[in-house]
Amino acid sequence: MSDSFLESPLLFAYELSETGEKSLLDGDALENALAEKRPIWVHLQATHPDAKGWLQDHMAHEDSIAWRSLLRAKTRPHAEVLGRGLLVVLRGANLNPQSNRADMVSLRIWIEASMVITLERRPVKAIRDMANHLENATGPKSILAFLPFLVDGVLNNLEPVLTALDAETNHMETHLLDINSSTDMAKVPDLRKQTLLFRRNLASERDALKTLLQLDYFVVQDIKTKKALKEQLRRITHCLEDLEMMQERSQIVQDELRHRLNDRINTSNLWLSVVATVSIPLMFITGLWGMNFTHIPFSDDPNGFWWAALLALVLGVLSFALIYSLNHRQKV
Numbered sequence: 001m002s003d004s005f006l007e008s009p010l011l012f013a014y015e016l017s018e019t020g021e022k023s024l025l026d027g028d029a030l031e032n033a034l035a036e037k038r039p040i041w042v043h044l045q046a047t048h049p050d051a052k053g054w055l056q057d058h059m060a061h062e063d064s065i066a067w068r069s070l071l072r073a074k075t076r077p078h079a080e081v082l083g084r085g086l087l088v089v090l091r092g093a094n095l096n097p098q099s100n101r102a103d104m105v106s107l108r109i110w111i112e113a114s115m116v117i118t119l120e121r122r123p124v125k126a127i128r129d130m131a132n133h134l135e136n137a138t139g140p141k142s143i144l145a146f147l148p149f150l151v152d153g154v155l156n157n158l159e160p161v162l163t164a165l166d167a168e169t170n171h172m173e174t175h176l177l178d179i180n181s182s183t184d185m186a187k188v189p190d191l192r193k194q195t196l197l198f199r200r201n202l203a204s205e206r207d208a209l210k211t212l213l214q215l216d217y218f219v220v221q222d223i224k225t226k227k228a229l230k231e232q233l234r235r236i237t238h239c240l241e242d243l244e245m246m247q248e249r250s251q252i253v254q255d256e257l258r259h260r261l262n263d264r265i266n267t268s269n270l271w272l273s274v275v276a277t278v279s280i281p282l283m284f285i286t287g288l289w290g291m292n293f294t295h296i297p298f299s300d301d302p303n304g305f306w307w308a309a310l311l312a313l314v315l316g317v318l319s320f321a322l323i324y325s326l327n328h329r330q331k332v
Contacts, residue, residue: 009048014041014134016116018141023134034058037114039143041134043127046071046108046119055117059110060084070108070119077204079212086111086217088147090208091201092154093161095125101161102194104201107154109147111219116146126153144219148228151209155235162239165194169246172253188257192250199243202236209233274323281315 013030015023016039025033025040033040042058044051055067066082069075069089079088088111091104107124110117120127130153133139140149168191212220213229220226285308301307 009044009046009051009054011043011045012131013043014131014139015039016041016140016142016146021137034115039114041116041118041130041146043131044117044119046121051119058115059117066110070110070117073121075106075108077201077208079208079215081215081217084112086215086219088208088212090151090154091205092124092126093158094122095157095161096123100194101165102197104198107150109150111143111147111217113218114143116143118150125157126150129153129157144222144225147219148225148232151229151232155232155239159235159239162198162242165191165198166242166246169195169249169253173249188250188254192247192254195243195247195250199240199247202240202243206233206236206240209236274320277323278316278319281319282312285312285315 010030013025013033015025015033017023030040030042044054052067052071055070056064059067060083066085066087069082069087075089077089077091079086081087086109088109090107090109092107094101094103094105096105105120105122105124107127108119118127127150130139130150133149140146172188172191209229209232213226213233220229297304
């Protein structure tokens with residue numbers, strides 16, 4: 001890739017050759033391919049300040065709504081025909097370093113008869129995989145083959161992430177009795193949150209593929225392409241079913257941990273009540289014998305202290321026995 005690309009929104013561009021030969025385009029070669037309407041793939045950095053200008057220069061005027069959609073900061077997976085092209089927005093696994101895996105990255109795709117434009121705001125591994133395939137002459141060889149190939153790459157990167165999430169859920173279930181610390185307990189709602197985010201994004205992606213399969217556009221009407229997209233829709237549906245099961249299982253784990261926590265709180269409250277109940281008669285006796293009055297019982301008796309201590313002990317034992325008896329009856 002040329003260093004000059006660093007100064008423009010263009011990250012790389014390839015010609016989709018039927019021979020499968022490596023065909024990285026740069027500078028004049030790219031402009032010639034565009035002018036000759038040869039099938040090409042162009043990948044842009046959506047956050048580059050010149051991305052809007054590049055799209056305006058290379059897309060028809062009637063496609064202005066499309067390039068605005070391609071550059072929009074926030075967008076959900078969807079598919080629609082705009083002007084002379086097909087707009088598809090997908091989300092892929094976030095495999096970037098120090099990133100939240102559930103914060104999926106968006107991928108914007110514009111398909112015309114002789115050109116495919118993709119844009120990213122954050123690095124998308126499926127795009128790099130596609131470029132590597134083209135470098136090795138194993139990538140898509142036509143516009144028709146591009147979209148199924150890319151969606152397949154997105155799912156290939158996503159499925160191992162979901163498998164790891166499922167393994168964490170299994171580990172949480174298996175070691176439920178070992179979860180004691182607050183740190184371990186905090187992992188459960190975080191796991192459920194990740195599962196929910198994946199479900200929400202994949203549900204939108206499934207709906208986008210369903211819409212895509214119903215569109216009247218040459219890419220979708222191709223029998224081979226439609227068959228591949230249907231298989232990818234089945235894979236996404238399977239992922240959603242797995243995520244639903246994961247969410248239910250993590251909910252069970254969280255409910256069990258909440259039940260255990262409530263039991264601990266109830267046990268602690270019980271013992272606090274026992275201590276308080278036993279202490280009340282003791283404090284009454286010590287307060288009674290501590291008053292500055294004459295004629296305090298046993299005040300003139302040389303064994304008065306022991307009588308008071310014995311009375312306090314008896315009252316304490318009786319209080320404890322009463323509480324124990326009441327608690328035992330509730331359990332029965």
